[in-house]
Amino acid sequence: MKFLLIFCFVIGSSLQCPHQDPNLLDWNNPTAWDGGTVPQLNSDATLIQSVILNSQPPPLRELTIASGAKLVFDPTTDVHLQVHAIYIDGEFHIGSEKCLFEGNAHITFLGDVGEEKILLVRSGGTFEVHGSRKLPWTKLDGTAPKLQKTPDILEGKDNLDFCNDKCQDGLLVYQIEPSSGQLIAAHIFDFTILNEEIDERINQFVDYLEDIPVGRIVGIGLKKLIVDNKKHDLTRVFQAIETLAHVESQLRGVDKGTAFALLALKGDKSKTVEVFEANVKAHHSVTAKLYHGNYAYVMESYVRNLGMGCENKVELHVYEDALYRPTITLLDEVSTWLPGDRLIVASTDYNPEQAEEVTVMSIPSSHQVRLTEPLKFTHYGNIYKGVDMRGEVGLLSRNVKFDSEEASTSDFYGGHIKFLKGYTSVHMQGAELDGLGQQEVLGAYSIHFHMCEDVSQDGPWIRQNSIHHSKSRCITIHHTMGLIIEQNVCYRTIGHSYFFEAGSEQNTIMEGNLGLGTSKPPPGRGLIPTDTACPTTFWVTNPKNIFRRNVAAGSFCRGFWFNFPDFPLLPDSYTGNAYMLNKEARFTAIHQFDDNTAHSNGGAGGFWDNILKPNGKSEGYNQYRPMKNPVENNCIANPKGCEDDCVYLRRFTAYKNVRQNAWVRGGCMKLVESSFSDSLSSVVLLRDTPAYQFLEKSIIVGDSDNFGEPETFLSSTGNLQRSFPFGTSMGNRNLLHVGVEFMKGPVYITDVRFEDFKDTDEYYQMGALGFRRNNVAKSSARSTVKNAQFGFADPTEGNRVKDYDNDDDLYTERDGDDIANFRDADRSVTRTDVCSEAVTVVRPEPFHMTPECYKRTGWNMAWCCQNFGEIRVQDSSSTNDAHLVTMVRDDVSTAMMESDMAHNAPFLVILGGQYSYSMFFNNQIPNPVKILTEAVSNSGYVRVGVCLPPNADFQLKTFHPSTFKTIDKWTLVDDVHDLDSDTDGGKYFYDKDTGYFATVFRNQNDFLDDEYHPNPRNRAIQLTIDIKSGDRAGNDCLNNARNSFGDLSPKVSLKRNLKALLRSLLNDVRAKRSISGEDNNREIPADGAIPSEWGAGSTHTPWVTPA
Template sequence: PGAELLSPSKQTLTVLSLHVCPAEAAVTCPDREPELEVWNPGHNEENRVEIRNGRKVLLSSSATVHSIHITDGGKLVIKDDVQPIILRTRHILIENDGELHIGSELCPYQGNVVIILYGRADDGSQPNPYFGQKYLGVSKGGTLEIHGKKKLSWTFLNKTLHPGGMEEGGYYFERSWGHRGVIVHVIDPRTGAVVHSDRFDTYRAKEESVRLAQYLGRVANGMILSVAVNDEGSRNLDDLARKAMTKLGSKHFLHLGFRHPWSFITIKGNPSSSVEDHIEYQGHKGSAVAKVFKLFKAENGEHFNVSSTSEWVQDVEWTEWFEKPDKARSKDMEKLSDFKAAHPDKICRQPVDIQAMTLDGADLTTEVFYKSGHDYQFLCHGKDQTGEGCHNYRVRFLCGKSVKPKLTVTVDTNVNSTILNLADDVSSWSPGDRLVVASTDYSMYQAEEFQVLPCRTCKPTQVKVAGKAMYLHMGEVVDGVDMRAEVGLLSRNVLVMGEMEQQCYEYSSKLCSFFDFDTFGGHIKIGLDFKATHIEGLELKYMGQQTMGHYPIHFHMAGDVDEKGGYNPPTYVKDTSIHHTFSRCVTIHGSNGLLVKDVVGYDALGHCFFTEDGPEERNTFEHCLGLLVKPSTLLPSDRDSRMCKLITEGAYPGYIPKPRQDCSAVSTFWIANPHNNLINCAAAGSEETGFWFVLHHVPTGPSAGMYSPGYSEHMPMGKFSNNRAHSNYRAGMIIDNGVKTTPASAKDKRPILTLISGRYSPHKDADPLKPREPAIIEGFIAYKNQDHGAWLRGGDVWLDNCQ
């Protein structure tokens, strides 16, 4: 090979200058409004703040207060600053033309702000009759505008992620029989790239030893050398090659013997940098390994690890079980030769280990006594065993296979890190952000979290994360089915979170018998006649409570929240992550026309994306991702079998729960009215089901009387297009069942909202006297759901291009 292959690489760096013209920020950025007065209330948990009578304030530093009430034209704006702002409060109530602004649509918030909602359920504070405790509440006339940085919400893996293994950018080399001799790799220290490699069969010919010495001499100083022996390399190794390797820093190559494993890594010209391992071995005594590794720093600041392993490998396996041979006459010990005679060619010459057990399955301890040659005897110790041989037993032997050579060289350019190859441009994701990679197996618990690391060499569709995967996550189409794992962004620069206790405490019946952690988180609730609510770029963490009506985001009896209700621009929740939540993700209750788009819901208790009573219509869930959805205590449909048996409030005396019939339905998308839209959504792991269309014969709760009996069972389906479901315990999708809409009675002892039978039959205008109107399930993908891909009961449900 020419010297140009063995010299450090040369790189040319082109620097581009970008000139960005400042926008007219004052026009669109709420914190630039000239009427704002700077407000720094300090830290006082007794400070009950009132922002009213047209007062407009700018919070420009961290603060702790008891509560904040924004009303009568008051306005609170969070300053966009390079310094993080942490606002800690029991609650924030916005009403009567009060406003809270964090950024705007045209001026997204660029700094970092955290709103912490604190307090215990049992701390004696008086809850608000409508909002409760630990809330951000928007009531009549209130405005809530939260607009964080614009970031990609979620995407797909575009290359399979293997557990613990090498990832993009690494090098892996493995050889066994047929590749004898000394194998050399030349590695560029600037990049970690292997620039050349060669094999020298110094067992076969002395000429190969000369060629090895010449090759090493041509390698430029500063290059990394990885040198190792595979199989045998000493027979025709002459002094010229041995001395050349010694000059590089080797202390053992001079004494390399027949079939000795040997590995060596050095920097040419720096013998003190060498690492080396050498084992004296003859090739027939089991496994032996010589392994070295060394960490290097590339010119871009990233680290890479070079490792080399030279070994002899002996695989082992257990034989079948053998009972004591009939002709065995041993009075004191059992003989291996008796078993070999009784079972010719089934037991190896020299077993590595022995196991014995009684015929009825009880383990026995064996004591082995070696004899001359290849025979040995053994005693059994255990119940009913004596010193006169083994009784009533069977035995098996661990046998070693023939040894084989193995050489492995790796260059791991991601030391304790991993490169994720993704389907979309993720350059908006930043170091420090947290991600979740969905399971692509039957268990949703194979979802894994990662933290983003700096990566100077990543492409726009790549991101570097700390650590290695524990599970396999698919990143490809398999047999025509798109089985790529979803990858969701959890971190946002605007964070609203609950302040939590270290352990569970009882604020609702039997809570701590189901959970060993505090579940009394914060919540956001938007009520009827709010003035405006637009949420995007928000992270919600430790939100929701195990009590009815307190969810991370909750639109409660708000009616039409789009143009039909006079909202322009229409109300939306976009680009939001909701994770480690204690009660649902997004709840739509008695509200219509809400856009929920690019929302990630992860690690939630109870139905994640939840429509509640039955009258909710025209809401759109677009490109939403839900995963790791677990049972909750709130509704029978949220509960698992144990909860179903222990929680019987609302049941008639004598009720005997049937968990699989009455409960056990927790779902990522719980749709109580078919006339809603689900587009490009993913249900990537629930204790029960991904998408569940459930039927309310009549509306329940505060929505009672909003439609006539049977209306929802005949309501045409909204758009259901290009959705996917996997890793769900029961099914990818279910269209079946209703919920019980009457209280428990002697006739039917089940509590209200337990599951009952139901059948979907869509008709035009939800009128059973008018023509049927088919429900179209378009482009649905379901894989690795334990019971069903889809369970559909009813009439005129059409599947189009589904897998």
């Protein structure tokens, strides 16, 4: 019985290995082929039996695996299959999931533009590729520094200046002591001399080489000319070099302008390196490298063949070998990597082009690799103040490889792998795809699931593959549902990399994938508009997918871009299931976005905005407002009757993204436990629907100690030793760098830690909290900060808040700029005890300032012990400037604000009845006049006056706090001050002689403690004044109104001023203060340690190999 069990186990195990199937025929068996002939050179062949590929086939045109047939690669035979097209109706096997392929398989797609270069799995086809199991990618465990270039070995040798003469021709010979790497001697031999001198010069050269002791390092470099017009016989020179180096020197065949370098250890035949390049370019160079003992010797010969002047040189640099061929330490065990494997080390700076391809020299320990070449850039490898900026290292080499022959007429026409609806099985792991994809035609991508519909029952997956130097995309999912895409490495692709094409794709798990080097198409190319406009590593067009532990580590534009079409962009001929209703996506919550990372992207790290249009462009704001069960609850047709569903973006790490680390727009979206660092604007939240946005339990760093590649911009204060988001050559290098950028709202910032927001003098200024520049949108008076923490003292170590100064050329004075503000709900930002309740941070304009406001010089902002609300004046005219409006604060006639937004003019007003406001239209009074409020409550009310036509006939209409549809429902009061006691609404004042109208805006309710609406119970006040008669020409009626019935400001002003005076005295500040406000630049100390539960923390845990 025991024997039987063992026998069954052995048989079962062997059957898991496809190459062990006893029914397989040899490749060269004629009976396996349609027509009974073994495939010949450039033939079309159809496989009709099950075959093992155990011999090298000739290049083929087409290989078809018929239904019922099977092609199995033999792991004991290294095969290079070269073919134009492979069509799979039967089965294609390279290993299996339980029996990984440990041999070497190489498939190359042949063909020119217009010819097929494809592996196509058709209905009924099986595609199983299972290469060796190797760690797909990991992260640095410590910074990997770039090589610091040493001086040329001749530098500073005054007695050898002649050797550095760039106009000097000849052979430059070095002698170096290998035990120390020190220069012993150097001499240049010029053979472009007169005939009578040449024999002596040759003798000198031969004797010089012969006299060099055995065991020394010898370097010989050519400086442009060895002999002029070949008029001398230098045979003995060449022989001397060949004797020393034990090689037949290529120098014998050089011509004028050749670059040549040789390094040798005299007496050791194995230690010679010789390189040269003929005169084929305007300027060119070659580099020879020799490794011996503890040192690396690097010699460059540079020749300039065109242009004026002398630029020829030979340089020799000596490095410690351990630095030149560095060892990098990694988080994961890398014992599956081998010498010769190629790796990609991601950029950790703003520039994605700092990613470097390297080769493994050796594996010194289980967590280390030594490289064959130095690093050109420093790659950061630390967690800094809660932000994990350890750079990724990905494996490019695999033992199963698909690549392409270059087309003769195009550099962008590779092969592609495509799966069609109805396939039987698709699993791919451990393969390398190099140079696949096409720019000439749409639909030819490295890996492409094309219109397969729902495949979730088949369990297909693409896992642990290396896809690099792709001509078009990395992995494309087109109208296919239910895939698993995990732990792949995608490097240097043209166009979007991980690509959800149509907007119908859903139920895909995208986990643990690394993407970097996502680039624009070359000029004149590009498959869709967004490939050219903004190539993105993870391009997502449907919210019903899962994203976990992915890394977008460098693209020309964005890392993650979530933008949904209203309806899937399917072919016109398609009549099947679209899987999405019209506009369903905009009401559907993103299923999961956890533990993802984005860095080194030219635009945003994560971008949630825009709508994908039928023309392929992505534009406009996304109108995204996720609802709970949007289809079942009919939210698409009636969103007002539905409940908002929050999207949680958890533990998102983003750093060194040029424009924003995260741009989040739409409905209820929460960035939670996330970490950000080093960006022009780290986090931008834009509330554009009736729902709200949140940033919670997160960490934002301004300038970290990940300095990047230092800029070379020099100034009076020296060279700033760090990189800039935009570089120093651009005019916007002085733009503010901010942690949270307020724009549209309300948005809510709670439990957020800020670090390292210190100005860099004349380079740029910084602020933890800042505001959108050139903001044409309205800010919100309800945007709130609560329990903020700052790891620096203000102002000596940084700025908690920052905006542009009014005199700064970069200050744009748009309406959104002028009303920039936020609520400091618990005074954790201002750290003031002058105010007993929430304070408001505002622009220090006279229109906003009161005796209870304090200016903060370093912020270019002020904070006030008052609540502010917003009054918006709307009109629907088609002209842009006819109805520009000016609002004046009634207590100070010079405190006014003019709007530049004719159709939606916002003004920030003080609530609570202590101040009132009046407005007039500069040119023409709109009809109707519409006034809306935000943040106005029952206790936070405000009186507003409007200049209407004198002797006008008008109607009034409002629906809140009470419904008054006609003016006869309103109560006219005799004195404008009578309005200040109106607690119910429905009263107004109008003076026919001046045209001055006023009313009080007061909500029925106050805000609840946990209410996030911009208005109590989400009910705004809207007043419509419909002018029936009267001259609507611009009318500044305010002076006439004051002359007619006195001061317009509320009578509570006296009590207000006495209260402010007492408060000022009690807090030991000056009692006399104008509307310019009091300066308050006291030192605000840093907060304590960073809470351990805030931020994303470590972004990488050891990989778990799939079962």
